[in-house]
Amino acid sequence: GAVVSQHPSRVICKSGTSVKIECRSLDFQATTMFWYRQFPKQSLMLMATSNEGSKATYEQGVEKDKFLINHASLTLSTLTVTSAHPEDSSFYICSASPSPGGNEQFFGPGTRLTVL
Amino acid sequence: SQKIEQNSEALNIQEGKTATLTCNYTNYSPAYLQWYRQDPGRGPVFLLLIRENEKEKRKERLKVTFDTTLKQSLFHITASQPADSATYLCALPSQRGSTLGRLYFGRGTQLTVWP
Numbered sequence: 001g002a003v004v005s006q007h008p009s010r011v012i013c014k015s016g017t018s019v020k021i022e023c024r025s026l027d028f029q030a031t032t033m034f035w036y037r038q039f040p041k042q043s044l045m046l047m048a049t050s051n052e053g054s055k056a057t058y059e060q061g062v063e064k065d066k067f068l069i070n071h072a073s074l075t076l077s078t079l080t081v082t083s084a085h086p087e088d089s090s091f092y093i094c095s096a097s098p099s100p101g102g103n104e105q106f107f108g109p110g111t112r113l114t115v116l
Numbered sequence: 117s118q119k120i121e122q123n124s125e126a127l128n129i130q131e132g133k134t135a136t137l138t139c140n141y142t143n144y145s146p147a148y149l150q151w152y153r154q155d156p157g158r159g160p161v162f163l164l165l166i167r168e169n170e171k172e173k174r175k176e177r178l179k180v181t182f183d184t185t186l187k188q189s190l191f192h193i194t195a196s197q198p199a200d201s202a203t204y205l206c207a208l209p210s211q212r213g214s215t216l217g218r219l220y221f222g223r224g225t226q227l228t229v230w231p
Contacts, residue, residue, distance in 0.1 A: 046219065091157075
């Protein structure tokens with residue numbers, strides 16, 4: 001149980017285009033999902049907290065207009081990287097918790113984004 | 117904000133030995149602390165959660181301790197196996213008393229267990 005999927009697993013795009021990444025909780029409902037970014041040899045950095053039916057809460061320094069988050073249902077959150085640039089190339093990982101407190105999080109397999 | 121330090125970037129041990137990884141934090145004492153395993157190119161996998169009122173927690177060959185005085189957690193893998201080779205991350209909630217699930221992660225310790 002408690003499986004989280006992400007799609008796509010890898011994406012390569014041209015600079016200036018937008019890319020959408022999906023995060024799904026497959027066997028539980030997640031009121032809250034989280035989006036992280038991880039650069040090589042670095043820790044996971046929390047980007048935003050995605051709440052079903054409301055606006056996402058972004059961490060300091062994360063541009064909300066560049067990283068659009070939509071959490072339309074209890075099992076799906078999407079992250080759209082708008083006008084992507086090479087410096088946005090990274091490993092994007094989502095997580096979800098079956099409990100409102102989110103003490104135990106289940107992570108997706110990640111999406112490797114490469115912007116040319 | 118919280119600063120999280122994991123003792124070393126890499127740890128190499130022989131199969132059968134006990135691996136001990138360290139996680140230190142510098143600011144507030146969190147209500148709980150978590151340990152995750154991450155394999156290359158994959159998302160983290162939850163291993164253990166220990167709360168501030170718990171000194172020790174075990175799960176099969178894994179043991180975690182939490183010393184709020186030292187602001188430190190130790191993560192032990194006993195009878196280590198090559199399959200235990202991975203990066204191990206510690207994570208803390210973003211603020212004292214937080215129940216919102218926002219986590220801060222350490223950079224991780226890459227463990228290699230050789231036969």
